[in-house]
Amino acid sequence: MAAEIPTDALTVNGYPKTVAAVVSALSAEAPLTLRQISRRTNLSNTQISSGLRQCRFHGWVTSSQGKGAGRGRPAHLWKLTLHPIELIRGIDSEVRREYTLLSDAMTNLSRVRERAETEGEYWIDDNQREN
Numbered sequence: 001m002a003a004e005i006p007t008d009a010l011t012v013n014g015y016p017k018t019v020a021a022v023v024s025a026l027s028a029e030a031p032l033t034l035r036q037i038s039r040r041t042n043l044s045n046t047q048i049s050s051g052l053r054q055c056r057f058h059g060w061v062t063s064s065q066g067k068g069a070g071r072g073r074p075a076h077l078w079k080l081t082l083h084p085i086e087l088i089r090g091i092d093s094e095v096r097r098e099y100t101l102l103s104d105a106m107t108n109l110s111r112v113r114e115r116a117e118t119e120g121e122y123w124i125d126d127n128q129r130e131n
Contacts, residue, residue: 005084013036018043023060026086031077033066050085052078060087069085 005027010020021041026032032040037048055061069131080087 003084005088009088010091013091015091016051016054018047019054020051022048022051022055023079023080023087025086026078026080029063030079031066032079033075033077035075037078041065 002033003025006021007017007024011017011021021043022037024038025037028040034048034052036044037052038045041048052061052063060081061078062081066077067076068097069073082090
């Protein structure tokens with residue numbers, strides 16, 4: 001991969017620390033086993049598994065069966081499904097979409113408030129409401 005994605009690039013946008021750590025580790029070097037990700041992030045296998053599940057939900061990671069090097073099942077190898085820059089662009093697009101939705105909701109709320117006030121109805125803020 002080209003460049004490591006810093007964990008704060010995801011956490012500042014509301015993604016859990018586990019997701020951010022997994023993405024950061026896989027953007028720096030891939031493919032990695034769960035154990036290798038755990039070593040790089042200092043998170044438990046349970047936390048890494050949770051982060052991988054969420055990353056898979058977003059379509060950011062995929063796994064393949066590693067080659068067996070002895071007894072037991074071969075470990076899964078995890079890697080990002082897209083380039084780190086594309087992942088960041090996708091997050092940026094999602095954040096912009098959410099911002100637009102919130103901005104539109106605030107605008108509509110202001111209009112409702114203005115209409116209620118001009119029609120003689122009272123707008124009660126939560127701070128003014130009696131329990």
